[in-house]
Amino acid sequence: MHLMYFTEQPMSAYDEKAGLDYGATALTFSNKHFDPKEGSRLYNEYIEQYLLVEEVGIDGIMLNEHHNAPFCMQAKTNVFASILAAITKKVKIVILGNPLPLAENPIRLAEELAMIDMISKGRLVSGFVRGGGQEQLSAGVNPAFNRERFIEAHDLVVKAWTQPGPFRWEGTHYQHRVVNPWAVPLQKPYPRVWIPGVISKETIIWSAQQRYPYIALNTSIEQTKKIWELYDATAADCGYTSGPENRGYLARIHVAETEEKAIENARQFTWMQGEFTGLAHPVWANPAGYFSPSGRRDFVQFAVGRSQNPRGDMSFEQQMASGMIMAGTPKTVLPRIRHLLEETRPGILSVWAQDGKVSHEDSKTCIRLLGEEVFPQVREWAKELDLKSPFEADAPVSIKYSKDLKKKAVAAE
Amino acid sequence: MAMAGAWAEHTVDVSGAKIFLRRAGKGTPVIVLHHDIGTLDKLAFYDELAKSHDVIIPDYPGWGRSPRLEWMRHPRDVAVFMQGLKAELGLAQAALVGLGFGGWIAAEMAAMAPREVSKLVLVGAFGMKPAEGDILDQAIISYIDYPHAFFHDRKAFEAHYGNVSVDQLEAWDIAREMSFRIAWKPYMYSQQLPHLLGAVKAPALIVWGDDDRVVPVSAAHRFKTALPNGRLEIVKGAGHAVEMEKPVELARLVSPFIAAK
Numbered sequence: 001m002h003l004m005y006f007t008e009q010p011m012s013a014y015d016e017k018a019g020l021d022y023g024a025t026a027l028t029f030s031n032k033h034f035d036p037k038e039g040s041r042l043y044n045e046y047i048e049q050y051l052l053v054e055e056v057g058i059d060g061i062m063l064n065e066h067h068n069a070p071f072c073m074q075a076k077t078n079v080f081a082s083i084l085a086a087i088t089k090k091v092k093i094v095i096l097g098n099p100l101p102l103a104e105n106p107i108r109l110a111e112e113l114a115m116i117d118m119i120s121k122g123r124l125v126s127g128f129v130r131g132g133g134q135e136q137l138s139a140g141v142n143p144a145f146n147r148e149r150f151i152e153a154h155d156l157v158v159k160a161w162t163q164p165g166p167f168r169w170e171g172t173h174y175q176h177r178v179v180n181p182w183a184v185p186l187q188k189p190y191p192r193v194w195i196p197g198v199i200s201k202e203t204i205i206w207s208a209q210q211r212y213p214y215i216a217l218n219t220s221i222e223q224t225k226k227i228w229e230l231y232d233a234t235a236a237d238c239g240y241t242s243g244p245e246n247r248g249y250l251a252r253i254h255v256a257e258t259e260e261k262a263i264e265n266a267r268q269f270t271w272m273q274g275e276f277t278g279l280a281h282p283v284w285a286n287p288a289g290y291f292s293p294s295g296r297r298d299f300v301q302f303a304v305g306r307s308q309n310p311r312g313d314m315s316f317e318q319q320m321a322s323g324m325i326m327a328g329t330p331k332t333v334l335p336r337i338r339h340l341l342e343e344t345r346p347g348i349l350s351v352w353a354q355d356g357k358v359s360h361e362d363s364k365t366c367i368r369l370l371g372e373e374v375f376p377q378v379r380e381w382a383k384e385l386d387l388k389s390p391f392e393a394d395a396p397v398s399i400k401y402s403k404d405l406k407k408k409a410v411a412a413e
Numbered sequence: 414m415a416m417a418g419a420w421a422e423h424t425v426d427v428s429g430a431k432i433f434l435r436r437a438g439k440g441t442p443v444i445v446l447h448h449d450i451g452t453l454d455k456l457a458f459y460d461e462l463a464k465s466h467d468v469i470i471p472d473y474p475g476w477g478r479s480p481r482l483e484w485m486r487h488p489r490d491v492a493v494f495m496q497g498l499k500a501e502l503g504l505a506q507a508a509l510v511g512l513g514f515g516g517w518i519a520a521e522m523a524a525m526a527p528r529e530v531s532k533l534v535l536v537g538a539f540g541m542k543p544a545e546g547d548i549l550d551q552a553i554i555s556y557i558d559y560p561h562a563f564f565h566d567r568k569a570f571e572a573h574y575g576n577v578s579v580d581q582l583e584a585w586d587i588a589r590e591m592s593f594r595i596a597w598k599p600y601m602y603s604q605q606l607p608h609l610l611g612a613v614k615a616p617a618l619i620v621w622g623d624d625d626r627v628v629p630v631s632a633a634h635r636f637k638t639a640l641p642n643g644r645l646e647i648v649k650g651a652g653h654a655v656e657m658e659k660p661v662e663l664a665r666l667v668s669p670f671i672a673a674k
Contacts, residue, residue, distance in 0.1 A: 143593060145594070289590040289594065304555055
């Protein structure tokens, strides 16, 4: 099993009252409320936390990227990946993920990621995402072509990594006359690609068709099982048998020395008014053309306030009860992790360990407890349950490098 | 005065694409180019125009009942198709009445074939970058708030859209998606259009509601400057959708303008 640590890097020092007064804490909530002195302090605390993550023997650090909102200070995932490449020695640097469609120039991403891979001596996992609706709007890229741009940018980056240049790319959304980056990844054929997502069927199917591990982001156990059913069926169609090495899961787990402390800190998982990406208008998260046409009728009613959020707004207590947030001492949290492992069988587990205003000291305590008391037991269970990570299973980087396909791979729909 | 007559529905094949249109009336051919939010089937303004002219109201590919063309990337592509439609209908010349986003399409059509435009009417037209202010960005407001912004008086919105059916919401989302596909950036204007309108010698009537919250009136002045033969009229008490809010006043301006020699 590959065990990772994650934080959104929350901008915990922003003016919450101003956000509530304004009615939104995303996209258009003014950055006059961003204090760079606090930002500087927080970034340096997060760096300290990451160094501790490596010190206590956690396998990887998960990074992500969001824009225009206090819930996440990672405005550019490659910046922190670069920092970690230089200041860490052992942890995998797991980008989940670069929002490909935001790139007007995917070759630049290919270059940056190659540099990170080389500087880190081959520790990069280069995940890709479509990026949320707000990211499209903040970057000025067209949400109506999001899915097409994602696929074309992915294909272009992989080609830049695997085919010697110079070559020319005359695509639909990207046109490059001289693809020949003098920065190529150390890992061959190319750094592993993991695809995080929630319940979008198209993304799950695409990931399975590529044979890229899919990382389910804090979905309920029932939803997660459905994700693996779809992934596994697609994998079978493509001629391979998928298993734990194709499955990742992001869990919100906060551990502390006492139950009370853990639960108090875990409440911060709902610090953004219950909507983890902040209070936002539904059309920001899902601009027209961004989501599947099959969801259109339900979505438009929700977007004008006529129906409930299809995701469902669960209270903190409900999330604790359902296991979507776990909080406690290592002893009380471990059985719940065991249940998750038995039910959903992931080979990759990322722990989103704290959020909001959890103090730097409590964050470090949580990291220490995870590394020293929780994860060693999880690793034993993973051996017992045969939950191998893609590294342990020596899984092919993508379907193209498979040696075990049972029949001709079915063309992507 | 002639009656409007029944509206006929046709589907015309243009260059392999299917363009749905509604048509009524006799006389000078008038092509109405609709808003970015699409158009209701029946409007008093359309009926008024059809009393004196041969009024043709197409749905752009991807809007209403005209199937989407995946490859379209710019309103100029729509304008080319509307020119093709004109040819298919056997019209050597037509008056163009462009409503909002349709005004941009009409201006493009006029620029590309100036002799085929008998009269050009631009009502709250997109296509020009306003000298002051910006065209309202629909991307950050809801499906209902955007059409709300088309009206000076909310009651006029309600009279047209009532409680807003789910079908209508869905149609607005599809229209929004098409708008993004073909007019994402620069948003709802062309940096080239101001330089292309000098050849449009046909008389041009530019009409703006005095409370147009979608396109600032400074854009109207840019159109007037760019068009050699333009006249500007402001309609009081009207928002962006002058044809929905003040149909009689607008018809009184537009119909005689088209009829005049």
